[in-house]
Amino acid sequence: MTTDPCSSDDAKRRHAEAEARFLAGVEFLERGDTKSAERCFREALSFSDALAGAAANLGYILDQRGQQEAAEAYLRRALELDPHCATAALNLGALLTTAERFKEAEAMCLKAVALRSESPRPWSNLGVLYAGLKREAEAEQCHRTAMALDAGNLAARFNLAYLLLRQGRYEEGWACLEARRWYAAFAARMPCPRWQGEPLAGKSLLIGYEAGHGDMIQFVRYAAVLRERQPRSIDLVCHPALTTLLAGQCGIDRVFGFDEAIPDGGWDYWTPPLSIPYHCRTTLETIPARLPYLRAAPARIAAWQPRLPAGGLKVGLVWKGNPRFENDAHRSLPSLATLAPLGGVPGIRFVGLQKGAGEDEALHPPAGLQLTSLGPQLADFADTAAVVSQLDLVIGVDTAVAHLAGALGVPCWILLPDYQTDWRWLKERADSPWYPGVVRLFRQTRMGEWGGTVEALRDALAERFSKARPAAVRSAAGRSGG
Structure with a gap:
């Protein structure tokens, strides 16, 4: 059996076919038709596996769909084919940042900057990485460089807003926050x-x-x-x-x-x-911080009062946020079991306020954590307000219930993640000027580790209980004697 080598004419034809499929894919991608674009890029690579642009764009599409492993493979393939492919470096840097592979991400983001230093996007992406790593001076410089390259770059301006607001530099921070566009659909109406x-x-x-x-x-x-x-x-x-x-x-x-x-x-x-x-x-x-500025309806308070546990200090618990939130993996607790140490504080009656993700955990709380689960019964935030207004304290992660407690003037202790802490809680503070005298912040000391934070919270709860118990005992004695 004999074989013939591929002729130069055949090679040219296949290259032309690959280029045609690639250009068609780009057009589909620009129209937002990612399914057709993906087909074209795959066809382009079948004709010529050396087309870096097709591999880079295919990696981008797969990343947008959440197929990070396959996306990374195509982006790395693109860089192997063309080490100067700035698009692949840019998107791979963003992917690695999202995957929290920070050392690799920094190297790739710096590569993207080197390949396309005149473009604002690599600088903005590098700034996002540095902000997450708390290298804030470097992050600010990156965002300002991006804005200097393109004064109309909304991404860099928006990212700078979060940095400035977290630092309490509100004058410029609010101005930069005007770059956000997530309300565009409403504005059009x-x-x-x-x-x-x-x-x-x-x-x-x-x-x-x-x-x-x-x-x-x-x-x-x-x-x-x-x-x-x-x-x-x-x-x-x-x-x-x-x-x-x-x-x-x-x-x-x-x-x-x-x-x-x-x-x-x-x-x-x-x-x-x-x-x-x-x-x-x-x-x-x-900051307009006169509390409370929201109040629960008396009728709802009365309706919910019989469902609350009797006696002791009543403490509400919220351990998870909306899983669709971009940093939810860090702000939410792994499970209700993370708060199990709180059960060791005597005299506390815990009330589960969790709705949605994690609410089923309240049906089988960890040993020692006695919990009255009300979350599944809450129809809306008017119900939640009625319950929260009758509690002595709310303990939770950074969710809407924490803001609700603050707005109602109910003491609230918030557990905050170390990574990408939300801007409104500022830096390093244990209090909040948005909810003065009401909110207390318990911050992670290491990314992903809640143990020490919960221990500190448990100790604070025990201290609060020891101070509150005499008053509670006197109140109970007064009621029984009346």
């Missing part, structure tokens, strides 16, 4: 101009929704601030689970859920809630 700080006397304003439940609870306080400017009306659009709670609070006239039919007009202006601090020029010293 608005028939009136966006409020840019104009006088509101006699005007009607709609505060739109953005981000999560906790953000809305934290920033709804600004409705009361704007009410002092004597507008004709202030209405609010929010998440459906918040409508009943927020109706009539903070000087708000009407509340709509974003799943409802919202009137086509009738407002002079609209604004996203997280833009209000910018227009109000909020600093650390001027």
Whole structure:
């Protein structure tokens, strides 16, 4: 049996076919048709396995789908074929950052910067990596370099906002936060101009929704601030689970859920809630922090009171957040069992407030942690407020319930992750100017390790209980004697 080598004409034909498939894939990718783009890139590689661009784009598509292992393989293949493929280096650096392989990520991000130093994206990505590693001066320089290369680069400006706000540099931080665009779909529905700080006397304003439940609870306080400017009306659009709670609070006239039919007009202006601090020029010293600014409905309080445990200090627990949140793997506890040491503090009656992910764990709490599970019964945040308002303390991870407790003026201890701690809790502080005298922060000392944090929390709980017990005993004695 004999074989013939591939002719030069055949090689040229296959290369031309590969190039044609590659260009078609690029067009599909630009249109957002990733399925067709993937097919074209795979076909291109079948004609020529040396096409670095096709491998790089295929790696990008797979990464966007969450297929990180396969994506990494294609991105590395692209760099083997062409060590100067900046796109592959850029995307591989981002993938490694997400995978928390920080040493590899830094090397690849630096490679992307070296290959494309005139582009803002590699600098911005390197800044994100450095910010997560708490190398904040380097992170800031990266973001500012990206902005200098392209003053209109929203990603770099937005990333810098988180860094500045975490440092308490609010004046520039709020301005940079205006680069966010996650409310774009809502903005497109608005028939009136966006409020840019104009006088509101006699005007009607709609505060739109953005981000999560906790953000809305934290920033709804600004409705009361704007009410002092004597507008004709202030209405609010929010998440459906918040409508009943927020109706009539903070000087708000009407509340709509974003799943409802919202009137086509009738407002002079609209604004996203997280833009209000910018227009109000909020600093650390001027945060509107009069507590409580939310109150639970008396009827709901009465309805929930019989379901609460009798006697002792009542402490609510929340151990997980929304799994769709980008840093949830770090902010949420592995399980309710992580809080088992708290059960060793005598006289505490724990109340489970967990809804969604993790709520089933409350049905079988760890040994020694006596827990009354109410989370599955909570229909909305009005119910949660009614329960929380009757507790002595809430202990939880960084979720909406923590903001709710703070807004209600109920003491709340929050467990914070070491990695990518949310900007609103600032740096190194154990308190919060957003909820003064109410919130206490317990921070991880090492990424991913909750043991020491929970031990510190348990000791603080024991100390609090020892101080509170005499008052509780006197109160119980007074009731029995009356």
